[in-house]
Amino acid sequence: MASLEECRAAVGKVSERILEVDPADRRKHIAERTVNLTVTDLDAVFDMRLTEDGLQDVVERGTDAAARRAQVGISVSSDDLVALSEDRLDFAKAMFGGRVKLDASFGDLMRLRKLL
Numbered sequence: 001m002a003s004l005e006e007c008r009a010a011v012g013k014v015s016e017r018i019l020e021v022d023p024a025d026r027r028k029h030i031a032e033r034t035v036n037l038t039v040t041d042l043d044a045v046f047d048m049r050l051t052e053d054g055l056q057d058v059v060e061r062g063t064d065a066a067a068r069r070a071q072v073g074i075s076v077s078s079d080d081l082v083a084l085s086e087d088r089l090d091f092a093k094a095m096f097g098g099r100v101k102l103d104a105s106f107g108d109l110m111r112l113r114k115l116l
Contacts, residue, residue: 002078002079002082004042006078007042010085011055011058011081013085014084014085026052027052029112030050030052031108032049033050033072034050034070034072035071036067036070037076038074038075039076039077039081040077041078044060044063045062047060071104072102072104072112073101073102073103076099076100080094080099080100
């Protein structure tokens with residue numbers, strides 16, 4: 001099981017990877033969305049905004065703390081989060097294999113798949 005610190009670093013890596021995408025593609029495929037990332041085995045949630053400038057306003061909370069429903073919800077184990085951020089685990093395979101759960105509108109899914 002990865003630590004909370006490793007998960008924080010993984011979120012940072014994902015944000016950096018978003019910034020590696022061509023700016024024109026980011027403008028085309030990223031619509032600003034609120035996101036909550038639940039790390040299932042650590043009982044932690046990272047609330048953030050997905051923007052053209054990466055993941056912004058990242059705030060950590062416990063799963064028992066009340067929060068507004070995000071437009072995109074992701075649930076994943078700590079080890080899988082770290083593996084995804086390091087590109088050792090394919091997002092689509094993890095999602096279809098049940099290792100990542102994604103709660104988003106169909107339109108958001110179609111946009112995000114272009115970046116994955």
